[in-house]
Amino acid sequence: MEYTPISPFKRRITHDHLRVIETPEASLPGKPINKWELLRELSKAQAAFGITERDLTVLQGLLSFFPHDALEHGAKMVVFPSNKAICDRLNGMPCSTMRRYLARLVDAGLFLRRDSPNGKRYSRKHGDERIAFGFDLTPLYARAEEIARAAEAVRETEERVRRLREIVSLMRRDLAALVEFGEEMQPGLGLWDRMRDAAALTARALRRKLSPDELEQYRCELEALLDEARTTIDGHETEELVTSDAQDERHHQNTNKESIDSESHLGKAKPVLVARDGKPRNAEECAVEPDTRRIPKIPLQLVVSGCPSLKTFYQGEIRHWHQLFDAACHVRPAMGIGIDVWEDAQCAMGPEQASIALAAMLERFTEIRSPGGYLRALAKKALAGEFSSTPMVMALIGRRNAA
Known part of the structure; x- marks a missing residue:
């Protein structure tokens, strides 16, 4: 015969004591739970339960009095150490301090007091039955899943904060670099001072702990x-777009079929890029030319409108030159153009010009028998100073308007 008291020994009863003391069987986990793993999870989620590191230290001391590593259903989870034994286990913590932390843990609902008639903590056996009065760890076991969910939420928040700090730091660095580059391109704009101040303020803010919202x-x-x-x-x-460029490109379009056929044999050959002086140049030598990697003098919006097929294969936004280059890199394998040909084209034309050329080729893909050979030929023209991507785009626009 057992009875579970609800009144504490020599303390006033409160509404909290009137709650159901016995934990319903259905709420208990069905498997053993390691008490130290549970304590680590609770340490991660301590803010959700309103406890501190000192509270956890006292709880750790109580758990050390439980003889088994696992808390499991059916086991007697009442520990009954004296106050002196608990303080000794906590490296000599004052008894008054320890009692204060015990009260906080009880208020947090992590264990219950099972007070004996005289207030002492002890265990007594009646035949095969054991009765214990002390601290009942059953609520801690019953809330194991809740503790695990709270700890996982904390980890997700920490990961989100870590990732956001990383992104903000990288964006701040990019902004500082763009300010330096922009002042070279367009000096004297007040915009750059404002952006430089924003980058400096962000760097200062990253020195302290910021919330996810911040x-x-x-x-x-x-x-x-x-x-x-x-x-x-x-x-x-x-630059101002002249109609003569479009006319020249339309003239080349009429003879393009024969040109494409004659270049198809280049598909298996390794490209040999020829400079203006007639000497062979490899990609590494060409890459050091500063004037071959400039931004095209054609509005990007005109390129996008003249080459709409690119948006069919690339779902991202194309509002800047680096986004056009990303789209070209995305489409290039589907067009059957090898990476070596693509790199040689970037070397000869610059990444932006090469991206425009590839986008224009995509519009006429059914007419080009060897896209790789055609791009090699354009790269050779670029090295000889005979290539411009503007006429290619204008010819596509003119042909579409004529149709």
Whole structure:
């Protein structure tokens, strides 16, 4: 015969004591749970339960009095150490301090007091039955899943904060680099001073601990500034488009069928890039030419409108030159163009010009028998100073308007 008391020994009863003391059988986990793993999970989720590291230290001491490593259903989970034994286990913690932490753990619902008639903690056997009065760890066992979910939520938040800090740091670095580059391209703009100040303030803010909302706000602000900087830089170098370029390109279009056929045999050959002086040049030598990697003097919006097929195969936005280059790299394997040919074209034309050429080739893909050979031929023309991507785009627009 057992009875579970609800009143504490020599303390006033409260509404908390009137709650159901016995834990329903259905709420208990069905498997053993390692008490130290459970304590580690609770340590990670301590803020969700309103406890501190000192509270956990006292709980660790209580768990050390439980003889088994696993808490499991059906086991007697009442520990009954004296206050002196608990304080000794806690490296001599004052008894008054220990009792205060015990009360906090009880209020947090992590264990219950099972007070004996005289307030002492002890265990007594009646035949095969054992009765114990002390601290009941059953609530801790019953809340194991809740503790695990809270700990996982904390880990997810920490990972989100870590990732956001990483992104904000990288965006701040990119903004500082774009400011330096933009001042060379367009000196004297007040925009660059404002962006430099924003990058400096962000670097200062990253020195302290920021909440996820604060980091998200910095990310949004930096994203807007980066977009503004790229738009200012990309939109700077444009030129007046003349109709003579389009006419020249349309003339080449009429003879393109024969040109494409004659270049098809280049598909298996390793490209040998020829410089203006007539000497062979490899990709590494060509890459050091500073004037071959400039931004094209054609509006990017005109390229995108003249080559709409690129958007069919690339779902991302194309608002800046680096996004056009990403789209070209994405489409290039599907067009059957080898990586060596693509790298040689970038070396000869610059990445932006090569991306425009590939986008224009995609519009006429059914007419080109050897895309790799055709791109090699364009690269040779670029090295000889005889290639411009503007006529290719204008010819496509003119042919579409004529149709």
